[in-house]
Amino acid sequence: MQHETPTLPGLPLQKAFLPPEATLVAVGTGAGRWTDGAAGRACLAPSSAAPGLDAWCGPIGPRHIDWLILDGCGDALAMLDGAADLLRLRRIDFLQFEESESGGQLAALYARLQAHGYSLFRFADRNLEFRATPPEDGRGGLHMAVAPRHWNRLFARSQGMFRYKDLFPRHGVAPRGIIHVGAHEGEEYANYRDSGATRVLFIEADPATFATLQAKFAGNGDVVCLNAAVSDRAGRARFSRMSSRQSSSLLEPTGHLTVYPHITVDEVIEVETRSLPDLLASHGLAPGDFNVLAIDAQGSERRILTGCGDLLAGFDAVVTEVSYAELYEGSGLAADVDDILFAHGFDRVAETSPYHHSWGDALYVRRPG
Incomplete structure (x- = not known):
């Protein structure tokens, strides 16, 4: 007689909310049942001797956790103490725990997670x-904390990126001028104008797309359009022109082809690359006219920011696309963008992923003082 293997708690939620390539991390005496393949996806389990998730994720584990499972961890609040940085930076997307894990401190667990913006x-x-x-009804059950970047996609069903008219004032940003690297056809212009920006510099790498962009804003004295591929240095590079032009990139697509198999490489062209400071100087554009930097460059964000150098000191805010899985070869992930901007005096204050788990936008604002 065959016995049906019991379903692991939360497995239906993981299948509903996570792409197959996402990784689980399980903590506690029950972690082993998640690492034997029963979950249908990769699962990591820190050693019981690990000093805490923050310390483990630095040199050993992933810098971003897609789904964290507490399964017999003994003291859930103590575990959260050891993951203080991961929670503060919202580098844990989903966290699940049975009510029994709370040790009678469910309210304290809720408060700790909600303080970092998680929904329960x-x-x-x-x-x-x-x-x-x-809940206080004694029914028990599985509890799940969800990072704020997923709310619109999973629960509000609102497929839209940031609305700067609302977002900028909330974080004390008053845009004078905006530099947008990876402009495509300037679709964000109305969003920028509504936020109060009086000047916009659109930079687009693809010559064919740039022709459309330039024609669209011809005669608009508040908009400057430049055809340039911005990177960390001057040189020449291969540019993958995709069947959906908004996915075109200086980097070769990798995971993007899996996430969006209907978007393919049409052709590869060669373009000249320049750093943003060099580009501004060569066109006589004063950096002080712009206090917000926006980047939508399909994986090149880290290179563009590295090439900015001291120019970053002049921005009050940076809004950039970030990746939580490698979509383009050598693109770097959200944590890598954090490293650069944190070192230049910015804090990450908002994230959104309304279209897919693997990428989204993030807003960084200059730290007070």
């Missing part, structure tokens, strides 16, 4: 319910 849910009787406060 309970999965009981096959229903997922949003919980502004911890």
Whole structure:
């Protein structure tokens, strides 16, 4: 007689919310049952001797955790103490725990997670319910914390990126001028104008797309359009022109071809690359006219920011596309962008991923003082 293998708790949620390539991390005495392949995806389990998730994720584990499972960890609050930086930086996307993991401190667990912007849910009787406060009905169940970048995609069903008219004032940003690297056809112009920006510099690498961009804003004295491929240095590089032009990149597509198999490489052309400071200087553009930098360059964000150098000191805010999985070869991930901008005095204050788990936009604002 065959016995059906019991379903691991939370597995239906993981299948619903995570792409197959995402990685689980399990902590506690029950971690082994997640690492034997039963979850249908890769799962990592830190050694019981690990000093804490923050310390483990630095030199050994992933810098970003897609889904964290507490399974017999003993003291959930203590575990969260050891993951303080991961939670503060919202580098844990989903966190699941049975109510029994709370050790009678469910309210404290909720408060700790909500303080970092996480939304809490309970999965009981096959229903997922949003919980502004911890339940007190004694029904138990599985609890799930969700990072704010996923809210629109999973629960609001709102497929849209940042609205700067609302976002900038919330974080004390008053845009004078905006530099947008990777402009495509300037679709963000209305969004920028509504936010109060009086001048916009659009930079587009693809000559064919640039022709459309330039024609669109011909005669608009508030907009400057430049055809240039911005990177960390001057030189020449291969540019992958994709069937959906907004996915074109200086980097070769890798994971992007899996996430969006219908978007393919049409052709590869060669372009001249320049750093942003060099580009501004060569066109006589004063950096002081712009206090917001926007980057939508399909994986080149880290190179562009590295090439900015001291120019970053003149920006009050940076809004950039970030990746949580490698979509283009050598692109770097969100944590790598953090490293650069944190070192230049910025804090990451908002993220959104309305279209797919693997990428989104992030807003960084200059640290006070």
